[in-house]
Amino acid sequence: xxxxxxxxxxxxxxxxxxxxTGSAPLPTIVxxxxxxDPGIASAHRIAFGPQGWLAIGDGDNDRLVLVQVPAxxxxxxxxxxxxxxxxxxxxxxxxxxxxxxxVSVDPxxxxxxxxxxxxxxxxxxxxxVEEDGSLVALDLSDVTYxxxxxxxxxxxxxxxxxxxxxxxxxxxxxxxxxxxxxxVVTIERPLTHEATAGVASTSTYHRTHNSWETTAPxxxxxxxEDSETSWVGASYQCAPVVRFDVADLAAGGEVVGETPFDYxxxxxxxxxxxxxxxxxxxxxxxxDGSNWDSVAGTEIDASYFFAxxxxxxxxxxxxxxGEEKFDYARLDESLDLIYRFSxxxxxxxxxxxxxxxxxxxx
Amino acid sequence: MIWLLACxxxxxxxxxxxxxxxxxxxxxxxxxxxxxxxxxxxxxxxFRPVVPLEAGTWEAELRDGQVLTxxxxxxxxxxxxxxxxxxxxxxxxxxxxxxxxxxxxVGVPVExxxxxxxxxxxxxxxxxxxxxxxxxxxxxLLHPGxxxxxxxxxxxxxPNLIEGSSYTLVVHGHEHAxxxxxxxxxxPLPEDWRVQGDxxxxxxxxxxxxxxxxxxxxxxxxxFVAEEDRLRFVGELPEDAVWVxxxxxxxxxxNTPTRTFDAPADExxxxxxxxxxxxxxx
Numbered sequence: 001x002x003x004x005x006x007x008x009x010x011x012x013x014x015x016x017x018x019x020x021t022g023s024a025p026l027p028t029i030v031x032x033x034x035x036x037d038p039g040i041a042s043a044h045r046i047a048f049g050p051q052g053w054l055a056i057g058d059g060d061n062d063r064l065v066l067v068q069v070p071a072x073x074x075x076x077x078x079x080x081x082x083x084x085x086x087x088x089x090x091x092x093x094x095x096x097x098x099x100x101x102x103v104s105v106d107p108x109x110x111x112x113x114x115x116x117x118x119x120x121x122x123x124x125x126x127x128x129v130e131e132d133g134s135l136v137a138l139d140l141s142d143v144t145y146x147x148x149x150x151x152x153x154x155x156x157x158x159x160x161x162x163x164x165x166x167x168x169x170x171x172x173x174x175x176x177x178x179x180x181x182x183x184v185v186t187i188e189r190p191l192t193h194e195a196t197a198g199v200a201s202t203s204t205y206h207r208t209h210n211s212w213e214t215t216a217p218x219x220x221x222x223x224x225e226d227s228e229t230s231w232v233g234a235s236y237q238c239a240p241v242v243r244f245d246v247a248d249l250a251a252g253g254e255v256v257g258e259t260p261f262d263y264x265x266x267x268x269x270x271x272x273x274x275x276x277x278x279x280x281x282x283x284x285x286x287x288d289g290s291n292w293d294s295v296a297g298t299e300i301d302a303s304y305f306f307a308x309x310x311x312x313x314x315x316x317x318x319x320x321x322g323e324e325k326f327d328y329a330r331l332d333e334s335l336d337l338i339y340r341f342s343x344x345x346x347x348x349x350x351x352x353x354x355x356x357x358x359x360x361x362x
Numbered sequence: 363m364i365w366l367l368a369c370x371x372x373x374x375x376x377x378x379x380x381x382x383x384x385x386x387x388x389x390x391x392x393x394x395x396x397x398x399x400x401x402x403x404x405x406x407x408x409f410r411p412v413v414p415l416e417a418g419t420w421e422a423e424l425r426d427g428q429v430l431t432x433x434x435x436x437x438x439x440x441x442x443x444x445x446x447x448x449x450x451x452x453x454x455x456x457x458x459x460x461x462x463x464x465x466x467x468v469g470v471p472v473e474x475x476x477x478x479x480x481x482x483x484x485x486x487x488x489x490x491x492x493x494x495x496x497x498x499x500x501x502x503l504l505h506p507g508x509x510x511x512x513x514x515x516x517x518x519x520x521p522n523l524i525e526g527s528s529y530t531l532v533v534h535g536h537e538h539a540x541x542x543x544x545x546x547x548x549x550p551l552p553e554d555w556r557v558q559g560d561x562x563x564x565x566x567x568x569x570x571x572x573x574x575x576x577x578x579x580x581x582x583x584x585x586f587v588a589e590e591d592r593l594r595f596v597g598e599l600p601e602d603a604v605w606v607x608x609x610x611x612x613x614x615x616x617n618t619p620t621r622t623f624d625a626p627a628d629e630x631x632x633x634x635x636x637x638x639x640x641x642x643x644x
Contacts, residue, residue, distance in 0.1 A: 060495055088398055090393075090416075091392070091393045091396040091398040091400065092398050092399070092400060092401050092412075093400065093401065093411065093412035093413055094400050094402075094411035094412055094413050094414065094415040094416060094420075095412070095413050095416050096416040096417055096418065097416075097469045097470070118412065118413055119412075119413035119414070119416060120413075120416065120467075120469050121413060122469075122497060123412065123413050125412055127401070134397070134398055134399070135398060135401070136401050137401030137402070137412045139401075139402075139403045141403055157494075157495040159492065175492075219490075237488060237490065237503075237505075237506050237507070238505070238506040238507030238510060239507040264507070264519070265505065265507035265508045265510075265519060266485075266505050266507060266508050266519040267507070268488055268489050268490075268505070268507075270489065284488075284489040285489075285505075293485065293487075293489070
């Protein structure tokens with residue numbers, strides 16, 4: 001009796017915040033899902049698909065991992081700014097060294113997730129951003145998951161540059177750490193555990209120098225669906241922006257893309273995503289003079305990029321002074337200094353911007 | 363008095379986590395001065411952070427108000443130092459990038475600058491840092507869009523490197539001077555490679571990071587060392603050693619035996635595959 005009395009009298013605060021995972025499998029998105037620890041070594045990139053399925057680019061293991069995140073209520077998407085994101089991620093994981101890798105918003109809940117490499121072991125982690133600006137690392141040791149390996153050029157590990165969901169496929173751009181030609185991986189939906197990933201070796205006609213594209217790899221991807229075609233837009237390291245028909249990519253082999261425009265040699269797209277009728281970009285090398293390596297926000301009209309007919313000669317959209325040369329291209333200062341971002345809705349993006357994580361209203 | 367004693371909570375805080383008698387005993391683990399709780403997983407009644415707690419002061423708050431404190435000292439590891447940077451000497455004007463080797467895995471920010479003949483920033487790097495899996499090697503890329511021919515550079519931007527000029531690459535305090543020679547638009551020619559003793563002699567300087575991983579010798583024990591246009595094997599070699607190419611080889615401008623970097627993508631289809639086995643008896 002005494003013991004019972006003491007137990008009920010003791011304060012019982014909420015237990016520490018740790019996600020317990022695992023919802024009912026949703027076979028329309030993933031088939032053959034497993035339960036347990038997928039053994040994620042790295043989280044280079046993350047991309048949300050439907051029904052809480054999060055694609056994680058585990059380049060250290062040369063594979064894609066799909067994880068179903070815990071089901072949570074939908075929110076407006078706003079959260080308190082995190083002024084020093086690296087420090088916040090370090091505090092949330094116990095680490096001192098942090099490399100921020102990616103940002104992705106779950107389109108169905110409006111919640112923001114982050115991918116990072118932390119600590120001396122460079123462990124890959126995924127974190128959820130709470131509305132108060134705090135972070136919760138997902139417990140990935142017991143989750144509903146699927147693993148799809150992609151072919152590797154060598155045994156040295158690879159780097160997942162970007163991933164994008166389309167209506168019919170999940171598409172990845174991968175390179176070796178020693179820097180290799182483009183490797184575009186296409187995986188048909190529904191995604192199946194231990195499926196064989198299709199790999200398309202892409203070559204594109206490079207209109208800005210009137211020859212076939214060469215070795216520089218694709219670094220960023222975005223998806224766009226119109227009434228007739230499912231498109232993937234891709235930016236190469238050497239600056240042209242190319243459009244592919246997803247059906248062509250899925251067929252594999254040599255794929256011919258088209259280049260509606262180019263950012264110009266010396267520029268590099270760090271992130272791309274479609275918002276409404278615009279293709280938003282964070283572009284490195286659009287500064288001038290001493291700040292040549294700064295990152296500027298840009299917007300390209302999707303109607304131009306995906307026009308059925310494109311001009312014979314691809315245009316360079318911005319001059320060296322960072323000024324627009326054509327009316328289909330605009331600078332957007334609200335997106336300056338962004339490393340990675342994810343579209344939240346028609347007016348807002350979640351941005352890793354100048355060291356902070358914030359919701360940016362354009 | 364009895365109530366307080368009965369509610370006393372015991373716990374232990376180490377870098378590996380917080381051990382308590384009951385999960386409900388732990389309110390939160392945090393870095394001192396931070397309001398952000400550390401995330402982690404439970405193993406029995408031990409809470410393990412995402413990674414073992416790194417240098418700093420950490421606090422575990424228990425439900426009875428106790429705060430356990432742990433000071434994790436920074437390991438007295440020496441600052442990472444650059445062992446070497448390749449290539450050096452005279453490099454082609456269309457050089458693709460640099461390979462940097464450190465004496466240990468690097469967990470700190472690394473500075474990299476390329477200074478031109480005037481001592482100013484040459485503005486040539488792509489925003490790409492390709493680390494090896496153990497973070498002891500780093501590939502730094504010069505912007506490929508400014509090494510290729512016939513690309514209209516963005517207004518006044520020219521090629522990354524100017525032939526006949528001198529540059530200095532600074533990586534993590536290590537200075538690496540080099541000269542710029544003519545561009546290289548030709549393929550390496552494996553038909554001109556030959557084995558001489560413990561060394562494979564190539565027809566030109568290759569990317570060292572790829573070269574040391576590109577060959578195997580059955581029955582040999584030791585390691586490969588890249589030395590300019592040579593790949594030397596250090597160790598025990600069997601008699602009649604056969605060098606078998608198992609990985610990619612590129613020259614400093616990204617040209618491979620099957621295609622040049624700055625050439626049509628279908629060029630490889632028009633060329634015969636290179637020989638991939640070499641022995642001294644060839």
